[in-house]
Amino acid sequence: RRYRIAVIPGDGIGKEVMPEGVRALEAAAAAFGFTLDLEWHDFACCDYYARHGQMMPDDWKARLDGVDALFFGAVGWPDTVPDHISLWQSLLQFRREYDQYVNLRPVRLMPGVPCPLAGRKPGDIDFWVVRENTEGEYSSVGGHMFPGTDREIVIQETVMTRHGVDRVLRYAFDLASKRERRHLTSATKSNGIAITMPFWDARVEAIAPEYPGVTHDKYHIDILTAQFVMNPQRFDVVVASNLFGDILSDLGPACTGTIGVAPSANINPDGRFPSLFEPVHGSAPDIAGQGIANPVGQVWSAVMMLEHLGEAEAAAAIMGAIEATLVSDNGRTRDLSGSASTEACGKAIASLIG
Amino acid sequence: RRYRIAVIPGDGIGKEVMPEGVRALEAAAAAFGFTLDLEWHDFACCDYYARHGQMMPDDWKARLDGVDALFFGAVGWPDTVPDHISLWQSLLQFRREYDQYVNLRPVRLMPGVPCPLAGRKPGDIDFWVVRENTEGEYSSVGGHMFPGTDREIVIQETVMTRHGVDRVLRYAFDLASKRERRHLTSATKSNGIAITMPFWDARVEAIAPEYPGVTHDKYHIDILTAQFVMNPQRFDVVVASNLFGDILSDLGPACTGTIGVAPSANINPDGRFPSLFEPVHGSAPDIAGQGIANPVGQVWSAVMMLEHLGEAEAAAAIMGAIEATLVSDNGRTRDLSGSASTEACGKAIASLIG
Ligand SMILES: CC(C)[C@H](C(=O)O)[C@@H](O)C(=O)O
Ligand SMILES: CC(C)[C@H](C(=O)O)[C@@H](O)C(=O)O
Numbered sequence: 001r002r003y004r005i006a007v008i009p010g011d012g013i014g015k016e017v018m019p020e021g022v023r024a025l026e027a028a029a030a031a032f033g034f035t036l037d038l039e040w041h042d043f044a045c046c047d048y049y050a051r052h053g054q055m056m057p058d059d060w061k062a063r064l065d066g067v068d069a070l071f072f073g074a075v076g077w078p079d080t081v082p083d084h085i086s087l088w089q090s091l092l093q094f095r096r097e098y099d100q101y102v103n104l105r106p107v108r109l110m111p112g113v114p115c116p117l118a119g120r121k122p123g124d125i126d127f128w129v130v131r132e133n134t135e136g137e138y139s140s141v142g143g144h145m146f147p148g149t150d151r152e153i154v155i156q157e158t159v160m161t162r163h164g165v166d167r168v169l170r171y172a173f174d175l176a177s178k179r180e181r182r183h184l185t186s187a188t189k190s191n192g193i194a195i196t197m198p199f200w201d202a203r204v205e206a207i208a209p210e211y212p213g214v215t216h217d218k219y220h221i222d223i224l225t226a227q228f229v230m231n232p233q234r235f236d237v238v239v240a241s242n243l244f245g246d247i248l249s250d251l252g253p254a255c256t257g258t259i260g261v262a263p264s265a266n267i268n269p270d271g272r273f274p275s276l277f278e279p280v281h282g283s284a285p286d287i288a289g290q291g292i293a294n295p296v297g298q299v300w301s302a303v304m305m306l307e308h309l310g311e312a313e314a315a316a317a318i319m320g321a322i323e324a325t326l327v328s329d330n331g332r333t334r335d336l337s338g339s340a341s342t343e344a345c346g347k348a349i350a351s352l353i354g
Numbered sequence: 355r356r357y358r359i360a361v362i363p364g365d366g367i368g369k370e371v372m373p374e375g376v377r378a379l380e381a382a383a384a385a386f387g388f389t390l391d392l393e394w395h396d397f398a399c400c401d402y403y404a405r406h407g408q409m410m411p412d413d414w415k416a417r418l419d420g421v422d423a424l425f426f427g428a429v430g431w432p433d434t435v436p437d438h439i440s441l442w443q444s445l446l447q448f449r450r451e452y453d454q455y456v457n458l459r460p461v462r463l464m465p466g467v468p469c470p471l472a473g474r475k476p477g478d479i480d481f482w483v484v485r486e487n488t489e490g491e492y493s494s495v496g497g498h499m500f501p502g503t504d505r506e507i508v509i510q511e512t513v514m515t516r517h518g519v520d521r522v523l524r525y526a527f528d529l530a531s532k533r534e535r536r537h538l539t540s541a542t543k544s545n546g547i548a549i550t551m552p553f554w555d556a557r558v559e560a561i562a563p564e565y566p567g568v569t570h571d572k573y574h575i576d577i578l579t580a581q582f583v584m585n586p587q588r589f590d591v592v593v594a595s596n597l598f599g600d601i602l603s604d605l606g607p608a609c610t611g612t613i614g615v616a617p618s619a620n621i622n623p624d625g626r627f628p629s630l631f632e633p634v635h636g637s638a639p640d641i642a643g644q645g646i647a648n649p650v651g652q653v654w655s656a657v658m659m660l661e662h663l664g665e666a667e668a669a670a671a672i673m674g675a676i677e678a679t680l681v682s683d684n685g686r687t688r689d690l691s692g693s694a695s696t697e698a699c700g701k702a703i704a705s706l707i708g
Contacts, residue, residue: 226607
């Protein structure tokens with residue numbers, strides 16, 4: 001078993017946590033007998049933009065041709081490049097051009113991670129957010145009229161297709177069908193966003209009969225965010241449009257205290273293109289360069305990548321090492337009231353793999 | 355002092371909490387020497403739709419001509435009328451046609467209300483959400499193509515105007531300038547929603563110099579929802595687009611345990627049209643008809659209405675009565691682990707006004 005992995009650290013703390021993600025991967029490869037060909041890339045970051053006036057080389061697709069997965073850090077350095085440029089020319093481009101139409105993120109109360117909600121303990125909260133990752137509110141269609149005048153108007157279109165909505169709904173129903181509680185919650189806002197969201201609701205109803213073993217309900221996004229805080233134990237799989245999924249998959253980890261720890265998978269389920277694995281956190285300019293960033297989000301992303309590649313045993317071993325480190329005395333970083341550096345945390349995890 | 359108030363109970367628990375809102379208003383009028391002409395209306399509810407095939411009479415504007423304010427309950431009864439029809443033909447129509455371009459909602463940790471966040475106490479959390487209330491993501495422009503086929507597409511346009519954005523930003527900066535901390539937080543998503551939201555950010559920067567005493571920052575909506583849970587003490591005034599404000603003004607009250615208690619004001623600041631005051635909660639079909647709904651959101655909305663009408667003393671008296679009732683033994687409804695009925699809670703509040 002041999003895997004070609006594109007390693008793209010990106011900006012800020014991305015560059016600091018990536019070596020720890022790789023350390024865990026290499027430990028797992030040694031322990032479980034597979035080979036990793038790691039190809040490091042210096043593009044998709046704002047340094048590259050500073051040198052070349054764009055985030056990626058024109059031939060980025062050729063350079064990544066044939067890789068089995070992308071292992072991604074974090075991108076964005078607003079002092080150098082406006083976020084909407086850095087992101088649309090990197091992460092958002094991968095998601096679209098590689099048709100990674102599922103963004104999958106766990107919301108799990110972990111041992112050793114203090115929870116901002118009162119009276120919750122590990123096991124109480126354990127669900128997935130399935131986010132549509134290619135269309136919807138993240139649209140490149142629209143425009144700007146009368147710029148610089150009092151009549152200035154901007155318009156941006158949300159575009160949803162039956163093709164795009166149905167496939168992510170099926171992925172979410174399918175995931176729910178394999179869980180114990182078999183329940184799917186759909187995020188909507190059909191009372192206010194009265195063209196696209198009633199369509200989303202109708203597609204949920206159209207697809208639900210294909211999964212008779214799965215129960216489902218829906219919440220408007222406003223009250224759904226409230227429910228994440230008030231009744232997070234209620235959820236099993238939550239499916240959402242691109243924007244709503246973006247919000248819910250930051251809010252969910254925040255509710256479990258794991259925003260610095262949570263991973264995500266940008267998946268092309270049909271396997272025509274490589275999938276991309278990255279922590280939920282961003283490049284964090286405020287703490288970059290100090291060696292104090294928590295690398296667990298990056299390492300947990302390695303777990304999701306190995307699961308995707310079929311290395312379930314190795315994935316489970318890393319996950320066990322993460323959990324043990326989170327409750328240990330010396331592996332926790334500052335954000336979890338420990339004192340370990342990024343590297344010390346990464347080494348603690350790697351030492352437990354095997 | 356004499357005020358003409360349109361009273362519109364709406365659906366579900368709206369009909370149950372409205373009498374308690376009115377009870378408080380009448381007690382305040384008696385105690386502080388002003389007169390209320392209350393005009394009850396049976397439209398803007400789904401019963402009306404069932405009888406007439408529309409939510410409001412064609413001449414609703416004539417019927418409401420000259421009122422000083424609208425006192426509104428809650429609307430929506432999805433078993434009878436789809437939400438997007440009931441809302442667009444009532445509440446959302448008032449907001450637009452009466453140009454109520456500010457939606458103002460307090461987020462305040464109240465005594466007697468259990469907080470779902472760990473370790474917070476009354477006083478720790480106290481901020482306002484200022485929501486743009488007429489344009490943005492709540493747009494009626496868009497369409498549906500190839501319906502019923504595999505090629506089906508829906509498109510909905512977010513429309514932001516300089517006129518619409520600037521005026522709500524000015525309202526928010528102005529509100530911040532009158533608070534102790536003088537800080538404004540702008541909700542954005544300019545990294546992903548790359549046409550409209552960078553415009554929003556640019557308008558914030560364009561208007562900020564008019565308010566040199568106010569500091570400001572911005573957060574992307576995903577991490578902002580996370581910050582509401584992790585660091586709610588950080589906020590003073592939060593300004594947001596229509597959709598983001600909708601989300602934040604449900605999430606904020608959820609974080610303070612007050613989702614059943616929070617009020618809102620839909621304000622036409624230039625006074626050309628009447629403003630509308632309503633609880634944050636909806637019609638709650640699940641508990642409607644049992645007499646157990648919490649009327650505090652409706653009563654607190656009366657407080658906001660009286661402040662708007664210039665009856666500050668009466669408003670403060672009702673607010674004091676609410677606070678006393680929330681910590682009392684016998685005024686709390688079931689959602690606050692009390693056993694009072696809607697009416698008992700309303701009477702407890704009214705008895706303390708004066
Ligand atoms: C009922 C719904 C259309 C409304 C909105 O989204 O504005 C409500 O959630 C609110 O916040 O007043
Ligand atoms: C950086 C940003 C464009 C991105 C998104 O909105 O998708 C991020 O928030 C995420 O969730 O991956």
